[in-house]
């Protein structure tokens with residue numbers, strides 16, 4: 001079992017990673033919660049059907065009482081109204097201040113379950129049990145929770161750290177191919193930001209191997225979590241340091257928004273965003289051209305990404321209105337080399353236009 005400490009200013013906890021760990025969840029939670037509080041599992045139907053039984057059996061054997069509380073599946077249910085109705089369900093289920101929420105599922109269940117735990121009776125216990133690549137190596141660690149408003153994503157939320165993050169890479173076996181691959185681009189991102197070995201091993205790995213090789217998959221997730229844990233431990237609340245995690249996300253978010261969140265999965269938009277940001281960095285002589293080429297080739301080797309047809313003007317407009325853009329100044333995270341990035345705020349619009357032309361061309365070829 002790999003144990004990764006996350007030490008934020010508000011409190012410290014661990015992310016534990018092991019193939020098959022879901023079936024040992026009970027004994028692990030027993031050590032953490034000696035008083036055996038009632039556990040409320042917040043999840044979605046597709047995940048409950050595939051993984052609910054394994055988890056419930058293990059918790060039951062350890063002597064916990066459990067209740068499953070289901071929310072409808074999908075990003076469109078990441079809303080305050082869902083948090084409210086889950087809170088009603090908690091109350092009906094007898095949950096008091098000692099209750100512990102286990103958020104079991106992808107980033108949506110994690111964000112909603114996390115937010116629910118942070119506000120129910122002004123805060124109850126929380127364990128994150130992520131079951132998508134996106135959630136295991138990103139969403140479950142760091143304590144950001146949130147829901148969407150009509151005007152945009154994650155506009156209402158809290159910072160609320162879990163007491164434990166339990167990561168079972170075995171659960172990824174039932175994930176659709178496209179979801180799996182999209183999440184893996186975030187692992188590549190972690191490599192570019194601060195883990196050259198991770199990047200190098202991923203760039204040499206075919207998509208087939210990635211899906212098949214259990215040990216490598218667990219290692220990849222652990223390395224990515226380690227990177228995120230290191231960043232959020234130093235900077236819990238998105239100061240400058242935490243910004244590096246947004247590598248590929250400035251243009252990525254704009255591509256998602258420009259296509260109404262229907263054309264790309266998040267990770268796919270980030271994949272294009274990483275290629276674009278690296279192209280900007282090379283154009284500005286911030287890094288050697290070879291860095292751009294490696295990021296581009298590593299990203300494109302796992303299969304065709306949805307094409308980019310979005311116009312540059314739309315992307316620039318969206319970047320300017322992004323909640324992370326301050327006073328109209330673009331903040332770009334650019335690679336200096338593989339394993340090192342910096343936040344740069346003097347990226348000219350022409351460089352963005354050139355990068356957009358580059359990814360439009362790459363998506364045709």
Ligand SMILES: NC(=O)c1ccc[n+]([C@@H]2O[C@H](COP(=O)([O-])OP(=O)(O)OC[C@H]3O[C@@H](n4cnc5c(N)ncnc54)[C@H](O)[C@@H]3O)[C@@H](O)[C@H]2O)c1
Nearest residue numbers: 046073106107108109131132134135138139144171174175
């Ligand atoms: N809090 C953070 O720091 C943070 C970071 C990154 C992303 N996010 C959020 O995460 C969300 C995206 O997460 P996601 O990509 O996991 O999407 P998701 O939670 O919608 O999961 C994708 C789909 O996979 C299904 N699924 C989950 N686990 C499965 C499994 N093991 N087998 C089969 N199907 C499974 C889900 O039911 C869903 O249909 C977004 O809302 C994003 O804003 C949050």
Ligand SMILES: [Zn+2]
Nearest residue numbers: 186249266270
């Ligand atoms: Zn992301």
